[in-house]
Amino acid sequence: MRRLSLNQKTTNRWGVDEAVDGCVRAGLEAIGLWREPVHDAGVARAAELVHDAGLRVSSLCRGGFLTAREGPARRQTIDDNRRAIDEAVELGTTCLVMVVGGLPEGDRDLAGARQRVADGIAELAPYARERGVRLALEPMHPLYCADRGVLSTLGQALDIAEQHPADTVGVVVDTFHVWWDPEIERQIARARGRIASFQVCDWITPFPGDALLSRGMMGDGHIDFRYLRRLVDDAGYDGDIEVEIFNAELWATNPDDVVALMKQRYAEYVLDAGQSPAP
Amino acid sequence: MRRLSLNQKTTNRWGVDEAVDGCVRAGLEAIGLWREPVHDAGVARAAELVHDAGLRVSSLCRGGFLTAREGPARRQTIDDNRRAIDEAVELGTTCLVMVVGGLPEGDRDLAGARQRVADGIAELAPYARERGVRLALEPMHPLYCADRGVLSTLGQALDIAEQHPADTVGVVVDTFHVWWDPEIERQIARARGRIASFQVCDWITPFPGDALLSRGMMGDGHIDFRYLRRLVDDAGYDGDIEVEIFNAELWATNPDDVVALMKQRYAEYVLDAGQSPAP
Incomplete structure (x- = not known):
């Protein structure tokens, strides 16, 4: 339970102050922050x-959006990523989650967009590196390939x-994004030393109407979390385990209740039997 | 244009008789049939x-749904697949599209479900083979991994x-299902001699509310069809190119208009410049 971290998105209506208080009330030791609420509070x-x-x-979410072709908009994005790195330093985290961006408007050159992600990371x-922050590349479910993240697999x-x-460029393993991947055992093993963040939430059916809000609480869907957690364990990852859930129904629920449910489901579905401490 | 085939799903409200007439009116030479309307008409x-x-x-859609654990339901499915093979023979096609099925209810063992697909195909x-029908395995977009098809990649x-x-077990390359796959060039090349069907439709955004009806007409979305068609060409495929679109808006449109639009977009987005014949 000491590794359990509340990603702010799970309790989306809480500002940083409320989320921090909520974590303390629930006895959690870690939190995953998002830049927008951090800006609202002031860094x-x-x-x-x-x-x-x-x-x-x-972790801090998120840098990225590196698929634009060269020009002023791309330069702005690169500058904004540098600010995100600075913010990570100020917040005391080494992990900046990178959501790499989808295809530019009207652009069907997927290979080109992927190359520009690699170029942006290199830049x-x-x-x-100078600031001790690790860029954590998040492969996203192919559902988001067109409009959010052109990196579709952990590989x-x-x-x-x-x-x-x-320690400069790592990866995020998010169960929602990778659970379907037939290569996942091999790729998580390959990721040894590069896993910057392990995030959990469930794949639920029927698929909710809004693709962005389609994630579920652990146990409400189809993912075998224990299996994926053991793969990540075996690859040497011993950092925090973040629960990050975009879900309209959960966002409409009392956030303290969401946190309590999250703790319960984490013990039930993510930890091994016997790992769960007394509440 | 001679390779263009109307998959019945694109004009979902047409029965077999109407779809056949519609193809003739439009000067098409091929049609992809579905079992339900075929049963309605009588095989x-x-x-x-x-x-x-x-x-x-x-092609004939569809056999499959082979993920159930052993028991009476699985036996029924195997029998139904044998009937589908017989129907393919009677309809004069060698291509039976196999939608392999999702996770059984309440079951999170994805590797086990995938193994049962392999076992079912072997059975x-x-x-x-005796009847000269080819089982065409359709890898489906990971979006459908939980509830429709546990085969997520062409590989x-x-x-x-x-x-x-x-000539007994082949694969379907459907642009909607595979366009995001970073391995697609290598896997289509590897599929030489096994491509039983090439199907086209687009990935559109924002993602429609119903995951099943989320496909779009070529040109309305993000897929580079010409690129994928050339890969399939280079792998030696010279069979029909089916347009299969599940889309509520198209289904509400006059089917003859849909067919006319399909021909126009096929010439514009799938064929090379200069390949398009006079209308």
């Missing part, structure tokens, strides 16, 4: 809140990450 | 209709197909 104030509460920041890596993310030192 | 009558109209049957292959489908003669 320095957000850093102070998590520090004073004694919480680890397991940002030295800046991240593909590793192909890019391996061009850089392991 | 013998459907066979007579396509034969009298001089149409090729490019059906001799029956198909995975080929792993199973290659355990059998190439």
Whole structure:
């Protein structure tokens, strides 16, 4: 239970202050932050809140969106990624989650977009390295290939990450995004030393109407979390386990109740039997 | 244009008789049939209709659903697949499209479900072989992994197909299902001699509310059809190119208009410039 981290998106209506308080009330030791609510609170104030509460920041979401062709918009994005790296430093986390972006408007050249992601990471890596921040490439479910993330498999993310030192460019293993992948055992083993974040949430059916809000609480869907957690364990990952759920129904629920349910389901579906501590 | 085939699902409200007439009116030479409307018409009558109209049957959809654990339900499915093979023979097509099925209710053992697909194909292959029918394994977009098709990549489908003669077990390359796959060039090349069907439709955004009806007309979305068609060409495939679109808006449109649009978009987005004949 000590590795369990609340990703802020799971309790989307909480600001940083409320989420920090909620974690403390629930006895959690870690939190995953998002830049928008951090900006709302002010970066320095957000850093102070998590520090004073004694919480680890397991990750900062998100940098990325690196698929635009060269030009002013791409330059702006690169600058914004540098700011995100600085914010990660200020918040005390080494893990900046990178959502790499979809195809540019009207553009069908998928291979080109993927190459520009690799190029963007290469451009940002030295800046991240100097500041001790690791760019954590998040392969996304192929559902999002067109409009959110052109990296569709862990293997593909590793192909890019391996061009850089392991503590500069890593990968995110998010059960929702990777559970279907027939290569997953081999690729998680290959990711040894590069797993920057392990995130859990479920794949539920019938598929909710909004693709972005289609994730479910562990146990409500089809994913074998224990199996994937053991693969990640076997690859040497011993960091925090974040619960990140985009779901309209959960967002409409009292956030303290969501956190309580999250703890219960984490013990029931993610931990091995016997690992679950007394509540 | 001679290779263009209307998959019945694209004009979902047409029965076999209407779809056959519609193909003839539009000057098409091939049609992809579905078992339900074929049963509605009667298999013998459907066979007579396509034969009298001089149409090729490019495929019959669908066999499959082979993920159930051993027991009476699985035996029924195997029997039903044998009937589907017989129907393919009667309709004059060698291509039976196999939608392999999702996870059984409440079952999270994805590897086990995938193994049962391989076992089911091995059980059906001799029956198909004796009758000259090819089981065409359709890898499906990972979006459908939980509830429709546990084969998520072309590579995975080929792993199973290659355990059998190439004219007994083949694969379907459907642009909607495979366009995102970073391995697609290598896997289509590997599929040489096993491509039983090439189907086209587009990936559109924003993602429609119903996952099953999320496909779009070529040109309305993000897929580079010409690129994928050339890969399939280079792998030696010279059979029909089926347009199969599940889309509520198209289904509400006059089917003759849908067919006309399909021909136009096929010329514009799938064929090379200069390949398009005079209308």
